[in-house]
Every structure is written in structure tokens, then in C-alpha cells.
Amino acid sequence: MFRPDLMVDGVHQVTAELLAELGVLGVLIDLDDTLLPSTGDALDAASEAWLRGLQRAGFPIVILSNGERGRVARLAEHFGIEALALSGKPLRSAFRRALGLLGTPPERTAMIGDQVFTDVLGANLSGLVSILVRPLTPGKLPHTRWVRHLERMILRGGERGRPVHR
Numbered sequence: 001m002f003r004p005d006l007m008v009d010g011v012h013q014v015t016a017e018l019l020a021e022l023g024v025l026g027v028l029i030d031l032d033d034t035l036l037p038s039t040g041d042a043l044d045a046a047s048e049a050w051l052r053g054l055q056r057a058g059f060p061i062v063i064l065s066n067g068e069r070g071r072v073a074r075l076a077e078h079f080g081i082e083a084l085a086l087s088g089k090p091l092r093s094a095f096r097r098a099l100g101l102l103g104t105p106p107e108r109t110a111m112i113g114d115q116v117f118t119d120v121l122g123a124n125l126s127g128l129v130s131i132l133v134r135p136l137t138p139g140k141l142p143h144t145r146w147v148r149h150l151e152r153m154i155l156r157g158g159e160r161g162r163p164v165h166r
């Protein structure tokens with residue numbers, strides 16, 4: 001349940017070709033520390049180019065975030081896509097609403113995010129393809145740092161002997 005289907009260093013590694021190989025038709029993307037550093041509002045050129053590239057390739061994309069509305073809405077507007085803020089990941093209800101916006105079935109949809117307990121767990125519980133990225137920042141809150149420590153322990157235990165991209 002905590003094990004991602006795929007681990008990558010960053011969103012730029014999740015190419016249109018890779019998604020096609022995985023049979024993915026639509027993408028749910030986390031915001032904080034996946035697309036945007038949790039410590040600021042600066043979208044880097046690589047993330048921007050990556051998302052625009054997927055849009056050009058025809059993938060529907062929806063932001064699925066537990067973050068606050070203003071920040072999420074600003075980025076969604078920037079890209080002209082839909083978004084759910086304060087979504088309640090990993091609950092199934094959050095993924096059901098997001099899939100409704102995307103219009104793709106769970107097994108043909110990827111959830112890309114940096115957190116095991118929200119993004120990966122939620123995707124796995126709802127039958128999506130889970131893709132874990134390395135967080136853009138170490139996290140600004142002590143709580144986040146503690147969660148990251150637990151995530152590393154779980155991933156080390158679960159992934160022993162399997163090739164991982166980190």
C-alpha cells in the first residue's frame with residue numbers, strides 16, 4: 001500500500017513516452033514539493049516545460065493538493081487546468097472527485113507526488129498508478145521532516161533488492 005509503482009527524481013523524468021508505456025491517459029499532480037517548492041511561489045523552468053509538454057501531448061492534468069486554495073488556484077490558472085485544494089488525500093473521496101474532473105478511469109491515471117502517506121497511499125487505495133518524486137525541499141515544518149524520515153524507512157524496507165531511481 002505504501003510502495004509506489006515508480007520512483008523518480010523529479011517530474012521531468014515522467015515523460016509522455018513513459019506515461020504511454022504505463023498505459024496512462026490522465027495525470028493527477030501534487031503541488032507542494034512536487035511541482036512547486038513548499039517554501040515559495042517560484043515555478044522553475046523545468047517544471048513549467050514539463051507540464052506544458054504533457055499538455056501539448058494531449059494528457060488531461062488536474063492538480064490534487066492538500067494545500068491552501070489561493071496558492072493552488074494561482075498555479076491552476078497559470079496552466080489553465082482544474083485543481084482541487086484542501087483535497088483530503090489520501091481519502092478515496094479526494095481521488096474520486098479528481099478522477100471526475102479528469103474523466104479517466106483510475107487504472108489509466110497516474111498520481112504524481114512527493115509524499116508516501118498522502119500521494120502514494122491514496123493512489124494505491126484508489127487503484128491509480130502511483131509515481132513518487134523526490135521532494136523539491138526538505139520540508140519547512142518539523143512535522144514534515146519527521147514524516148520524510150518515516151517515508152525513507154518504509155521505502156528502504158519495501159524496496160530492498162529492487163532497483164530504484166534514487
Ligand SMILES: [Mg+2]
Pocket residue numbers: 030031032033034113114115
Ligand atoms: Mg507534496
